[in-house]
Amino acid sequence: MMTIRKTKQLGIIALSALVLGISCSDEFLEVPPAASLGDAQLGTKDGIEGLLIGTYAALNGVFGNRFEGPNHWITGSIMGGDANKGTDAGDYSSINPIQRYETDPTSGDLNNLWRGRFEGVARANRVLATITNSPDALQPADLARISGEARMLRGHFYFDLKKHFGNIPVFDETIPPDEVIVLPNNGDAWAQIEADFQYAYDNLPAVTDAGRVNKWAAAAYMGKAKLYQGKFGEAITWFNDVISNGVTPTGEKYALLDNIAEIYNAEFDNHAESVMDVESANNTGSTANANYFDDLNYPYNTGPDGPGNCCGFFQPSIELGNSYRTGADGLPLLDGSYNDPANEVANNFKWVVVDGNDEASFVPDANPLDPRIDFAMGRMGLPYLDWIDHPGSAWIRSFPYAGPYSPKKYIYYKSQENTFTDGSSWTRGYALMNYTIIRYADVLLMAAEAEIEAGSLATALDYINQVRRRAANSEFWVKASDGSGANAANYVISEYTTLGSQEQAREIVRFERKLELSGEGHRFFDLVRWGVAAETINAYLGYESQYLVTKFGGASFTAGKSELYPIPQAQIDIQGPDVLTQNPGY
Structure with a gap:
């Protein structure tokens, strides 16, 4: 084909x-x-x-x-508070x-x-x-x-x-x-x-060539357009059609991938979770056909130990890291207490800049965390894909300006250098993975949102739990690099047994979108359409x-x-x- x-x-x-x-x-x-x-x-x-x-x-x-x-890394993610502009104030200062x-x-x-x-x-x-x-x-x-x-x-x-x-x-x-x-x-x-x-x-057609849009991408996007306008009942009809009948352009039934990391890996492009994407290619004579829009966003100054060896412009926010804190029950802290000092995720920025400790003595967080944190961001002392353990400030250009974290989604692997990358230009950071404009987890969470507003809380509960179950049942949580086979952090995640009231359900699905889709360019536009942008973003800024x-x-x-x-x-x-x-x- x-x-x-x-x-x-x-x-x-x-x-x-x-x-x-x-x-x-x-x-x-x-x-x-x-x-x-x-x-x-x-x-x-x-x-x-x-x-x-x-x-x-x-x-x-x-x-x-x-x-x-x-991918709206600036207008969607940085402006939505799930990422910060990295590097320093003098670099790409127009941002x-x-x-x-x-x-x-x-x-x-x-x-x-x-x-x-x-x-x-x-x-x-x-x-x-x-x-x-x-x-x-x-x-x-x-x-x-x-x-x-x-x-x-x-x-x-x-x-x-x-x-x-x-x-x-x-x-x-x-x-x-x-x-x-x-x-x-x-x-x-x-x-x-x-x-x-x-x-x-x-x-x-439903089935066409990989990389082309098909009728199910149109149906999913129509549901999204209805949702943005508050036409929740109509959105449900479209999402139901996609969930029940939708297939990829090559005819594969839409489904959540077992392995979250495969969503952002070029070796699995055009996968079952991809509803609409932007295709990329290398060695075409122009790096514009690769993910050129991400070439500034890999960790800073990695040398041969990490991808790109460049610029560090896109860094997950400290607040986002805290958002992955879970309680002993494996559920997120929806009351906002994840930002309380007792619940903040331990990070080397605070360890060094705030508390004045030697970075070499930093101990990663040992308390319960949603495992998706380590698919979304690089943290000091934990494996960074198949590169080295994240070394901390060595990969951060300016701690006081940018914070401690590096991005991890849509980053290429060491094993993919020069095969799934285009090294023909000034940086090694031209990667080949497709960027997914709409993926199936996004569809499930949009459908859950529409159901909460105009349909069934029970159906919404099922959709939300499908997304959480994919994380909870994963056998590929980030492992320690010592060869022990142990998880690299204390991952604790569970499904919801109830969504409670409509207002509680609304908070649950909105937070789930934050956790699942972080760094993918959605957050700012979600906050705006929910009518909570001012209060949420000002709290984030504070x-x-x-x-x-x-x-x-x-x-x-x-x-x-x-x-x-x-x-x-x-x-x-x-x-x-x-x-x-x-x-x-x-």
């Missing part, structure tokens, strides 16, 4: 052939612009497939800017005001995010317009599939824009380019998003700033403003203030 990587290569070959085909034309005075193709050349099956591949490529970011990558909720409309990073997602929209529209203008180019089955893929991708790009910026312009393939420039940002994005996902569900004073001292989240990112001033300048309206507070 042809994979999306092969499809990319074939698309490039096809487009190259088309270029060669027109280069010998007798109409030698009518020379098209270099490296471009006209409508006649693109209005074929190969040409349309090539345009579609270009639309898929936009999932990975268009301008090579790490801020516009698909500094953003992480303090002091972002400015002139931010070039946010402008690139806006441009990149609208470039994805434009590419999807070009596919659809070319299909319309080439009625004989495709057989019915190909027409349904390709148009379904294009609309699915367009729905994704619009969803991404909507959750970041709120008010956005909306246009489809029927709007001429000269009219797009005068569209105000008051379009009905949700209507367009739902229409795109519905069309994709109705027209896409806690984290007692340790990371230079980073967070005086920082605050402003209710009614900070929930949305500003409309980029560069776009307002291009289109005019009478066209694009700035979000409140900016």
